[in-house]
Amino acid sequence: MTNTYLVAVDGSDGSRRAAKFATERALASNAKLVFAYVIEWSPYSFHTPDELAERHKRREEEIERAQSTVLEPMIKSVKDQGGDVEVVVRHGHPAQTLVELAENHSATQIFIGRKGESRVASLLFGSVAGALVQTSPIPVTVVP
Amino acid sequence: MKRIVASIFALLLTTAAAGAAGIDETINTATAPIAELIGKIVFFKIPLFGAQLPLVVLWLVAGAVFFTIYMRFINIRGFKHAIELVRGDYANPNDAGEVSHFQALATAVSGTVGIGNIGGVAVAVTVGGPGATFWLIMAGFLGMSTKFVECTLGVKYRNENPDGSVSGGPMYYLRKGFSERGMDGFGKFMGIFYAIGIFIGALGIGNMFQSNQAYVQLNHVAGGGLDGLGWLVGLIMAAVVFSVIIGGIKSIARVTEKIVPFMAIFYCVFALIVIFMNAPAIPEAIGNIFSGALTGEGVAGGALGALIIGFQRAVFSNEAGIGSASIAHSAVRTNEPVTEGMVSLLEPFIDTIVICTITALVIGTSAVADPNFAGDARGIAMTSAAFEHQISWFPIPLAIAGVLFAFSTMISWSYYGLKGWTYMFGESTRGQTIYKLIFCAFVALGCVVQLGPILDISDALVFLICVPNILGLYFLAPIVKRELESYLARIASGEIKKYKNA
Numbered sequence: 001m002t003n004t005y006l007v008a009v010d011g012s013d014g015s016r017r018a019a020k021f022a023t024e025r026a027l028a029s030n031a032k033l034v035f036a037y038v039i040e041w042s043p044y045s046f047h048t049p050d051e052l053a054e055r056h057k058r059r060e061e062e063i064e065r066a067q068s069t070v071l072e073p074m075i076k077s078v079k080d081q082g083g084d085v086e087v088v089v090r091h092g093h094p095a096q097t098l099v100e101l102a103e104n105h106s107a108t109q110i111f112i113g114r115k116g117e118s119r120v121a122s123l124l125f126g127s128v129a130g131a132l133v134q135t136s137p138i139p140v141t142v143v144p
Numbered sequence: 145m146k147r148i149v150a151s152i153f154a155l156l157l158t159t160a161a162a163g164a165a166g167i168d169e170t171i172n173t174a175t176a177p178i179a180e181l182i183g184k185i186v187f188f189k190i191p192l193f194g195a196q197l198p199l200v201v202l203w204l205v206a207g208a209v210f211f212t213i214y215m216r217f218i219n220i221r222g223f224k225h226a227i228e229l230v231r232g233d234y235a236n237p238n239d240a241g242e243v244s245h246f247q248a249l250a251t252a253v254s255g256t257v258g259i260g261n262i263g264g265v266a267v268a269v270t271v272g273g274p275g276a277t278f279w280l281i282m283a284g285f286l287g288m289s290t291k292f293v294e295c296t297l298g299v300k301y302r303n304e305n306p307d308g309s310v311s312g313g314p315m316y317y318l319r320k321g322f323s324e325r326g327m328d329g330f331g332k333f334m335g336i337f338y339a340i341g342i343f344i345g346a347l348g349i350g351n352m353f354q355s356n357q358a359y360v361q362l363n364h365v366a367g368g369g370l371d372g373l374g375w376l377v378g379l380i381m382a383a384v385v386f387s388v389i390i391g392g393i394k395s396i397a398r399v400t401e402k403i404v405p406f407m408a409i410f411y412c413v414f415a416l417i418v419i420f421m422n423a424p425a426i427p428e429a430i431g432n433i434f435s436g437a438l439t440g441e442g443v444a445g446g447a448l449g450a451l452i453i454g455f456q457r458a459v460f461s462n463e464a465g466i467g468s469a470s471i472a473h474s475a476v477r478t479n480e481p482v483t484e485g486m487v488s489l490l491e492p493f494i495d496t497i498v499i500c501t502i503t504a505l506v507i508g509t510s511a512v513a514d515p516n517f518a519g520d521a522r523g524i525a526m527t528s529a530a531f532e533h534q535i536s537w538f539p540i541p542l543a544i545a546g547v548l549f550a551f552s553t554m555i556s557w558s559y560y561g562l563k564g565w566t567y568m569f570g571e572s573t574r575g576q577t578i579y580k581l582i583f584c585a586f587v588a589l590g591c592v593v594q595l596g597p598i599l600d601i602s603d604a605l606v607f608l609i610c611v612p613n614i615l616g617l618y619f620l621a622p623i624v625k626r627e628l629e630s631y632l633a634r635i636a637s638g639e640i641k642k643y644k645n646a
Contacts (some may be wrong), residue, residue, distance in 0.1 A: 047250075051394075
């Protein structure tokens, strides 16, 4: 059975490095790639009535933007190299959603880029990579 | 558009020239007779056992009782499931990013939790005695069923616009629902009737009453320093509302929407503290609520008088039967309109049964401890006095909370009114701006006019929109009932599954 690698992508330089790194590993070991784009979102936030009315439209736009500006160029690059890749865009809490997606796709490993924030910033705001390392049931590779 | 701005400007200039103290009075004398006339028409009263029963209150009570029985006490049997829905137990992870049940509820609650919960309750207790509180709670309980019906219909019959946004609310379910039953013409008429009602009604309950009471409390905290300056406070509030709804400065609205829920919790916590500080008075205060409800001692019209006041204030606060909340709830994307109805029944519970009751107890226990605690203060000033009695500095945070509550309610209502307006006149930006300008003008006006006439106008307008809405609900209730039974059956059979906490 082939391995599946889940890669967290968000259009940042760090996530591009992670995608490149994971692609190399996947091609070498004949593993399948899943690029996961998580849009940070909470079902418990507060909105005005007109924001609610436009929410569905905004959601479609956010997904469309993630697909066209970030994921499509990435898939193309992997396919050009002959890799097997699938993409998924999901709203939710980043680390938690990545873990859920990894389980859904029976991934064996997660790759994530690091933002390279200062120690103070990551202490204050936390980082997705940090939270993922703490909660993931499968190995996590943090790409600097 | 330019002409309107110019005329508002001219009005400001003349008023400024007329001298500050004089303006407030002039506007007051000019509006009082109008308020009285509207009040007389809508509150046509039937004398009944010595009390004066406004026809429209009877209309609301009858509706709420009917829906409670017809839906077989959905307000009780749907309660637990409503909480599970809000918690997200049934939320499909693939739909993440759409409006959640929690968000729709929070937005609708921000719109209803307003000055009515603080000032309106004081009005009820002053006019209807402690017994009015009992009927207020009763009205909240029955109102849960009305809310369930209207919000289910709101989702079921909403419009999905080509651009992906949604428009829903009573005007849509009245039109489409009646049309489905083969009453096309009548449905169109009702939709328009409601749309006119809500865009005019929004100027009262969701506007003038709010800005008025916010001003009263600010003035109270300032020790009367703002006397005669209502026009100035009004203009400032109007300017802030203007910057959000016309200027598109969403950040202000977003901040308010975020603060209001915490303010509501903060308010409840301090109210409970005050109630406990008045601990020795609690049994008597609760006793007064029950005995007052049955005897109506000292109230014009006795027990029935207390009941009328209680119901009137409850509807004014939780908006059950008005149909406004169904406009906000329509935004939820769900295959099961019933789920949104269930969630919405928590609204009168939070608004009336929890928050209004707490306010009533603060006032009630203070009154037992010292019958003259408030002097001749009315409305929010009375509630403030009750807090001040125990916590001397509380009127200041109460004023801040009051302004924020008023503000978030005004923002929500400007949207509700606008939906009525666009239903009538289409989505043109120009028309929308005209409505928004009118709305801002009324914010300013609210600070200038006395509470009495404002309450009369607001009550009258609000109850006016209940007429088409509830009439429609009677006709459409069987559809809701069918949906409800089918939904519950599928829950029981396990066809609809929980995703979390199963």
